[in-house]
Amino acid sequence: MHAMCRGWPLVVVGVLGCLAVAPRTASADEPSVGQKQALFAKPSVVRVVGVYEVDYQVGSDVLKTYVGGTGSGFFVSADGYIATNAHVVKVIQEGESAAKAAALPQVMRQIREQFASEFSRLTSTQIEALVAQLKSTAKAKPTAQVVLPDGTKLDYVIKAYGAPVGEGKDVSIIKVDIKDAPNLVIGDSDYVTVQDHLLAIGYPGAADMTGLLDTKSQLEASITEGSVSALKRTTDGEPVIQVQVPITHGNSGGPAINDKGEVIGLTTFGSRDEIQGFNFLVASATVQKFVKQTAADNTPSKTHKLWRKALTEMWAGDLDNAITDFEEVMTLFPAHSEGPRVIKQARMLKREGKGKKPEDADSGKSSSSGSNAGVAVGVILGLVVVVVVIVLVVRSGNKTKTAVPAGMYPNPTTPGVGVGPMGSATPIPGMPVGSATPIPGLPNGPPGMPAPMMMGGRVQPSGTGPSGVVPVAKTMAIGQNPQVPIAATAFGSMTVGSLTCTRGHLNGQRFGLTSQGLLIGRQPGLAQVVVNDSRASGKHVWIGYENGTLVAIDQGTTNGTFVNDMRYGRISKAALKEGDTVIVADPDCLSLTIRLGL
Numbered sequence: 001m002h003a004m005c006r007g008w009p010l011v012v013v014g015v016l017g018c019l020a021v022a023p024r025t026a027s028a029d030e031p032s033v034g035q036k037q038a039l040f041a042k043p044s045v046v047r048v049v050g051v052y053e054v055d056y057q058v059g060s061d062v063l064k065t066y067v068g069g070t071g072s073g074f075f076v077s078a079d080g081y082i083a084t085n086a087h088v089v090k091v092i093q094e095g096e097s098a099a100k101a102a103a104l105p106q107v108m109r110q111i112r113e114q115f116a117s118e119f120s121r122l123t124s125t126q127i128e129a130l131v132a133q134l135k136s137t138a139k140a141k142p143t144a145q146v147v148l149p150d151g152t153k154l155d156y157v158i159k160a161y162g163a164p165v166g167e168g169k170d171v172s173i174i175k176v177d178i179k180d181a182p183n184l185v186i187g188d189s190d191y192v193t194v195q196d197h198l199l200a201i202g203y204p205g206a207a208d209m210t211g212l213l214d215t216k217s218q219l220e221a222s223i224t225e226g227s228v229s230a231l232k233r234t235t236d237g238e239p240v241i242q243v244q245v246p247i248t249h250g251n252s253g254g255p256a257i258n259d260k261g262e263v264i265g266l267t268t269f270g271s272r273d274e275i276q277g278f279n280f281l282v283a284s285a286t287v288q289k290f291v292k293q294t295a296a297d298n299t300p301s302k303t304h305k306l307w308r309k310a311l312t313e314m315w316a317g318d319l320d321n322a323i324t325d326f327e328e329v330m331t332l333f334p335a336h337s338e339g340p341r342v343i344k345q346a347r348m349l350k351r352e353g354k355g356k357k358p359e360d361a362d363s364g365k366s367s368s369s370g371s372n373a374g375v376a377v378g379v380i381l382g383l384v385v386v387v388v389v390i391v392l393v394v395r396s397g398n399k400t401k402t403a404v405p406a407g408m409y410p411n412p413t414t415p416g417v418g419v420g421p422m423g424s425a426t427p428i429p430g431m432p433v434g435s436a437t438p439i440p441g442l443p444n445g446p447p448g449m450p451a452p453m454m455m456g457g458r459v460q461p462s463g464t465g466p467s468g469v470v471p472v473a474k475t476m477a478i479g480q481n482p483q484v485p486i487a488a489t490a491f492g493s494m495t496v497g498s499l500t501c502t503r504g505h506l507n508g509q510r511f512g513l514t515s516q517g518l519l520i521g522r523q524p525g526l527a528q529v530v531v532n533d534s535r536a537s538g539k540h541v542w543i544g545y546e547n548g549t550l551v552a553i554d555q556g557t558t559n560g561t562f563v564n565d566m567r568y569g570r571i572s573k574a575a576l577k578e579g580d581t582v583i584v585a586d587p588d589c590l591s592l593t594i595r596l597g598l
Contacts, residue, residue, distance in 0.1 A: 030315050031315065033259050034197070034199060034225060034259070036311070036315075037199060037257055037258075037259060037260075037261045038199055038201070038223050039311060039338060039342075040261050040307070040308055040311065041074075041184055041199070041201055041255065041257050041261060042149075042201060042221055042223070042337065042338060043149065043182045043307065043333075043336050043337045043338050043339075044074050044075045044181070044182045044183060044184045044255075044304070045072060045073070045074050045149070045201045045202065045203075045221045045254060045255065046072070046073050046074065046075070046082060046146050046147060046148055046149070047070055047071075047072060047073075047146070047147040047203045047219075048070065048071045048072060048073045048082070048084045048088050048089065048145075048146055048147075048156075048174070048253060049068075049070045049143050049144070049145045049146070049147060050068045050069065050070070050071075050088055050089040050090065050091050050092045050143075050144060051066055051067070051068040051069065051070070051091065051142070051143045052066065052067045052068055052091055052092075052096070052099035052100075052103070052140050052141065052142050052143075053065075053066055053140070053141045053142075053143065054066070054067060054099060054100055054103035054107070054138055054139070054140045054141075055137075055138070055139045055140075055141075056107050056134045056137055056138055057133075057134075057137035058111065058130075058133075058134070063107050063110055063111070063114075065103050065106045065107050065110065066103075067091050067099045067102045067103045067106070068090070068091035068092070068099070069088070069249075069250075070088070070203065070250060071084055071085055071087075071088030071202075071203070071250060071251075071252040071253040071254070072084065072088075072201070072202030072203050072221075072250065072251055072252060072253045072254030072267070073088070073146070073174070073253045073254065074183075074184050074201075074254065074255040074263065075181040075182060075183040075184065075301075076173065076183055076184070076186070076291055076296050076298055077181070077183050077296040077297045077298060077299075077301070078179065078180055078181050078183055078297070078299075078301030078302070078303070078304075079178070079179055079181070079296075079297070080154075080175055080176040080177060080178040080179070080181055081159070081173055081174075081175050081291070081294060081296035082146060082156070082173070082174050082175070082176065083171065083172075083173055083186075083253070083255075083263075083266065083287055083290070083291065084171075084172055084173075084174060084252075084253030084266070085164070085170045085171065085172065085252045085253035085266060085268055085282070086161055086162040086163060086164040086169070086170050086171055086172040087164035087170055087252065088172070088252050088253045089144070089158055089161070089172050089174060090164045091142075092142060092144045092158065093158055093161050093172070096140045096142070099140050099142070100135070100138045100140050103138070103140070104131070104134060104135070104138075107134060108131070108134075111130075144156055144157075146174070146176050147219070148335040148337070149219055149220070149221065149335070149336075149337030149338075150219070150334075150335045150336070150337055151219055152335045154176040154177065154178060155176070155177075156174040156175060156176045157174065157175050158172060158173075158174050159173045159174060159175050159293075159294045159296075160172060160173040160290040160291075160293040160294050162286075162290060163236075168233070168234035168236050168237070168238020168239070168240055168282065168286060169236065169238055169282075169286060170266070170268050170269070170282055171266065171282055171286060171287055171289075171290045172253075172290070173290050173291060173293070173294045173296065175294075180301060180302060180303045180332040180333050181301060181303065181333065182301060182303040182304045182307055182329075182333060182336065183298065183300065183301050183304055184255055184257070184261070184262075184263050184304075185261070185262050185263065185298060185300055185304075186262065186263045186284050186287060186288055186291065186298055187258060187260065187262025187263055187264050187284055188262075188264075188284065188285065189239065189241065189264050189265060189283035189284040189285045190285060192228055192231065192241060192258075192264050192283075193228065194227075194228050194229065194230060194231065195227050195228060196227060196228045196258060196259075196264075197225070197226075197227055197258070197259055198225070198226065198227065198228065198243065198245065198256050198257060198258050198259075198264065199223055199224070199225050199245075199256065199257050200223070200224050200225070200226075200243075200245045200246075200247055200251060200254060200255075200256045200267050201221050201222070201223050201254050201255055201256075201257070202221060202222065202247070202250065202251035202252075202253070202254025202255075202267060203221055203222065203250045203251070203254070204222055204247065204248045204249065204250040204251045219337075221254075221337075222251075224245050224246045224247065225245065226243055226244040226245035226246070227243070227244050227245075228241055228242070228243055228244075229242040229243055229244050230242040232280075238282070238283070238286055239283040239285060239286065240265075240268075240280045240281060240282060240283060241256075241264070241265050241280065241281040241283055242279070242280055243256065243279050243280070243281060244279075245267075245279060246279075247267045247279050251267045252266075252267060252268060252269075253266055253267070253268075254266070254267050255267075256281050262284075263284055263287070264281070264283070264284050265281025265282055265283050265284050265287070266281060266282040266284075266287060267279070267281055268280055268281060268282045302332060303329055303332045303333045303336070306325055306328055306329050306332070307329050307336075307339075309325055310322050310325035310326045310328075310329060310342075311342070313325060314326075314342065314345075314346050314349075316356075317354065317355045317356045318355070318356055319346050319347075319349055319350045319354075319355030319356070320350075320355070322346050323343060323346050323347065323350070326339055326342055326343045326346065327343065327537060327538070327556070327558070330343075330556040330557065330558065331539075331555060331556030332556070333556075334554065334556045334572055339558070340558050340559070343558045344558070347534075496513055496514060496515055496545075496596065497513040497594065497595050497596040498510050498511060498512055498513055498595045499511045499513055499518065499529070499543065499582075499592040499593070499594065499595075500592065500593045500595060501590060501591065501592055502581065502591045502592070502593050503587050503588050503590070503591040504531070504533070504584075504587075504588055504589055504590040504591060505531075505532060505533065505590075506529075506531070506590060511528070511529050511592075513543065513544075513594075514544075515544075515545060516544065517542055517543055517544015517545065518542070518543050518544065519539060519541075519542050519555075520536075520540050520541050520542075520543065520582075520584060520590070520592070521536060521537060521538050521539045521540040521541070521555070522534075522536045522537060522538050522540065523538035523539060526538065526539060527539065527540070529592075531584060531589065531590050533585070533589045533590065535559050535584075535585035535586055535589045536557075536559070536584050536585050536589055536590065537555065537556075537557040537558055537559070539555040539557075540554070540555055540557050540561065540584050540585070541553065541554050541555060541557070541561045541582060541584060542555065543576070543582060543592075543594075549575050550575065550576045550577070550594070550596075551573055551574065551575055551576060552571065552573070552574050552576055552582050553572070553573045554570065554571055554572050554573070557585070559585035559586070559589075560585065561582065561583065561584060561585075562582075562583040563576070563580055563581070563582055563583070564580060564581050564583075566583060566586075566587070576594050577594070578594060578595065578596050579593065579594060579595075580593070580594045581593045581594070582594070
C-alpha cells in the first residue's frame with residue numbers, strides 16, 4: 001500500500017501528460033461556419049449576361065441602346081449546367097424581334113433628349129416616318145455570356161426556361177462548354193424552417209453596358225447573410241422563401257445556401273421600395289424540377305470535393321497536403337477564383353511555421369468531426385498509461401524487466417490509429433505511389449485534350465477563341481547569345497528549335513526544343529527545364545507542337561504563364577511563333593525566347 005501511495009505523483013504526471021498531448025477540439029484560427037461555407041461556395045457562382053445591343057441610324061448618327069441586363073447563377077453540374085433566373089435571360093430567350101421592340105421606346109426617349117429642339121417641331125406624320133425609319137435601320141447583336149470569377153467569358157445556350165412573370169417559376173438552366181466545374185449541391189427546401197441562417201452570393205449592382213464587365217471589381221462576387229423570415233406561396237402555387245438577406249438588382253439568380261453548404265433557393269425578387277426583410281427566394285424544390293428537365297448531374301464534381309478537402313486540410317494545419325490539393329484544383333479548373341489566393345495563404349502559414357510538422361501530418365488529418373475521435377483516443381491512451389504506471393509502481397521491487405503490456409502502443413496495422421511501420425511513408429490519398437502524373441499535351445498524357453479557355457488578351461490558335469481579340473504585339477528578345485551551347489534534354493539532340501533564357505537565374509542558357517515538347521517547372525525529375533524559384537509551380541508550362549502548331553499550355557499554375565508582355569494577361573494556351581517570349585510567373589523568374597530551326 002505504501003509503495004502504491006509513493007507512486008501516485010507519477011500517476012498524476014502520466015494523466016496530465018496524456019491530456020497535454022490530446023488533440024484540441026478546435027483551432028483558434030479556424031473560421032466560423034459562415035466563413036467556411038462562403039469560401040466553399042464562392043468559386044461556383046458566376047455572372048450571367050443577357051443583353052441585346054441595338055443600333056439605329058438617325059441621319060448620319062448611329063444611336064445605340066441596350067435591352068436586358070446581368071444577373072447571377074451557379075454551377076449545377078461539372079459539365080457546365082448553370083441555374084439562374086428566367087428573367088435574367090429573358091431577352092435572349094425572346095430573341096431579336098422582341099429586343100428591337102423593347103429598344104424602340106428607349107431610343108425614342110434618347111432622340112427627344114438629344115434632339116429636343118428639332119423633335120419639338122416634328123408633326124405626327126413626321127414622327128411616324130421617323131419611327132418607320134428607325135425600325136428599318138435597327139440592327140441587334142446579342143451578348144449571351146457567362147463570366148467566370150477570373151474574367152473568362154463563355155457563350156451559353158438556354159436548356160430550360162420557366163416563367164419570369166410568375167416569380168415562383170422564375171428559373172432557367174443554361175449551359176456553357178466547360179468541364180470539372182466546381183458545382184454546388186442543391187438541397188431540399190422542404191426542410192427549411194423560419195430563422196434558418198443562410199448566405200446569398202451574387203453580383204449586385206447594375207452593370208455599365210458601355211464598358212461591359214471589364215472592371216476588376218465586377219468580377220468579385222458579394223456575400224450577404226441573414227435568416228429565413230417566412231415560408232409562403234405565390235399566386236401560381238409555387239413555394240417561395242421570404243428572407244432577411246440584403247439583395248438587390250444583379251443578385252437575381254444567385255444561390256442562397258444554408259450552413260451545410262446546400263443551395264436552398266435562388267434570389268429572385270423583393271420589395272419595390274428596397275425594404276430589406278421582404279426579399280424572396282425561388283425554393284430549391286422548384287429549381288430541381290428544371291434541373292431534371294435537362295438531365296444535369298448534380299453529383300458533387302471532383303473539383304468541388306477536392307476544394308473542400310484542401311480547405312479542411314488547411315484549417316487543420318495540414319499545409320503540405322492542402323497545397324498539393326489546391327494545386328490539383330487549379331489544374332482541374334484553371335479559372336478557379338479562390339485557388340491562387342488560398343495557395344498563397346497556405347504557403348505563408350507554412351513559412352511562419354503554423355502548420356503541422358511533417359511527422360504529425362498523418363495523425364492530424366481528421367476534420368472537426370474527427371477531432372472528437374482524437375480526444376477519445378487520447379483519453380484511452382491516458383488510462384492505459386495510468387494502468388501501466390500503477391503496475392510498475394506495485395512491481396517496483398522486482399528486478400526482472402517487465403514486458404510492455406499489450407495496448408501500450410497503438411497498433412500500426414489499425415487504420416486511423418497510431419503510426420505505421422517504422423521507415424515507411426503513408427501514401428497521400430489520390431496520389432499514385434512511385435509514378436509521375438501524366439502531363440496534358442505530352443506523349444504520356446491523355447490524348448485529345450481540349451483547348452483550355454483563353455485568358456487575357458492573347459490570341460488563340462487559328463479557328464479558336466472568341467472573335468475580335470486584338471493580337472499581342474511582338475516584343476524583341478533580350479540578351480541573345482548564339483555562342484551559348486544548347487543544353488541537353490531528355491530527348492537528346494533531335495531538336496526542332498531552342499528556348500533561350502533571357503531573364504531569371506537560368507539567364508543565358510539554351511534548351512533544345514524537340515518534337516515531343518518540353519515541360520518547364522519547379523519539380524525535378526518531372527520538368528525537363530527546372531526552375532528553382534518559388535514563384536514557379538511544380539508543373540508550370542508545356543511548350544511543344546499540338547496538331548502542327550507550336551503552343552504554350554499553362555498547367556493550371558498559381559502565378560500564371562504569359563507571352564511577350566504580362567499586361568496582356570495570363571494564358572491557358574497560346575500559339576507561339578519565332579521570337580515570342582514565354583514568361584514563367586514573372587519576367588525575372590524565367591523568360592524563354594523561341595528560336596525555330598537548328
